[in-house]
Amino acid sequence: MLTHPFKLVTIIAEPVLAPRITQELRRLGATGFTVVEGRGEGSRAMHAAEIPGINVRIETIVPPEVGDRIVAHIAETYFADYEVIAYLSDVAVVRGDKYRSITSSGGR
Template structure:
């Protein structure tokens, strides 16, 4: 079994941003993404789950490091000042690296 290293970009933010983020990911060349509802508590208080505008989403992208950093830079420049958002990168081992 041959494994390759890629970068997992994880973004947790306000559900209201979903349509804009999907367009951004397409434009920035993300090879794909996984989107789910999220709930939790942080510096901006408790956030409930659900797909309405009051909830949070968790968006994950597996891609090359350079593309992940490009996406993170865009998110920071465009959204960080005005929206509840956290983003982090992790190295992950994947099968079928050509997919990412």
């Protein structure tokens, strides 16, 4: 089966940030995303959110250059003031054209 190399961007954040982050993902070149609620505890064993232990995991599959742009934006915008982590993983997808937008090569 023919697959195409892409990046899976995973962002774990306070629930209040989900609408803002998902809007930014589209602007930065993502064609879609998935948001899942979850519970967990970070390295500091504390949560700043109003509901202790609740967070969201936001995932999107994007071309490598878009993944780099998204992670840089998340780091610059959220790391200093919010409980947010972000990371990239290599993935191989079928139907690679589904994950490319006409703005994928565009800027911020």
